[in-house]
């Protein structure tokens with residue numbers, strides 16, 4: 001077990017309860033690369049339909065945790081421990097079985113949206129290929145669904161956007177399209193790794209609000225990986241703080257920000273501007289943390 005300071009409120013972040021339980025239960029997850037320890041015993045429950053923020057300094061293992069959840073760790077990595085997803089053990093899942101999980105039931109968006117989009121294929125082709133392959137939809141149906149997906153993620157003129165190519169969009173719009181592609185097959189779990197880091201501050205808030213609304217409206221479980229604790233202070237239901245390949249603190253956003261138990265979490269909070277603390281409810285009454293957008 002890691003020395004995580006977990007709170008009784010974890011999994012029940014806002015007082016509303018999480019009757020559906022955990023979408024994913026990670027226990028004693030370890031990962032080494034060429035013998036070098038990277039993850040040193042991660043214990044983490046991701047409550048269904050909530051945003052869990054994974055914070056921590058560079059190199060603490062946030063990305064590697066996300067990659068391991070979706071089975072994309074480097075080939076030379078050795079993974080032990082347990083990742084239980086819908087009653088299925090993902091650690092050691094054979095490659096052929098990942099095909100029915102990755103991209104369909106668990107999806108990921110990255111800092112650079114172009115990483116998940118082909119530069120030479122139209123957006124319509126990319127969104128429909130994905131659905132036709134995974135969902136077996138006929139072309140016409142896949143196109144209609146792609147259009148409504150683009151509408152759902154806030155891309156203007158969805159029908160026109162389907163005919164365009166990635167280079168014709170701004171970074172913020174591309175990230176919306178990458179999110180549309182990620183949710184195209186109705187996944188239960190979405191891992192967003194620094195999804196706003198490469199974007200202008202003016203568009204960051206829109207992408208974060210989109211992730212929040214997907215979680216609230218679709219019941220999507222979201223893992224939001226970020227080095228920016230301020231992002232989590234206004235958005236996440238729960239916050240897990242990583243350092244040195246372990247989770248050192250995990251609880252509801254309100255508890256973690258208002259009553260951090262680990263010195264490193266305190267450091268992160270002390271670096272936050274006052275207005276972000278106020279938004280997180282850390283300066284007001286407990287009810288102030290309820291609004292998440």
Ligand SMILES: Nc1ncnc2c1ncn2[C@@H]1O[C@H](COP(=O)(O)OP(=O)(O)OP(=O)(O)O)[C@@H](O)[C@H]1O
Pocket residue numbers: 033038056057058059060061062063064065074227
């Ligand atoms: N492909 C790889 N081969 C070897 N070591 C790696 C590889 N990818 C990551 N690492 C190492 O794993 C550790 C954790 O990296 P990871 O990217 O998960 O950190 P992070 O918390 O996401 O940091 P950042 O915010 O900088 O991305 C680091 O020491 C990193 O150097």
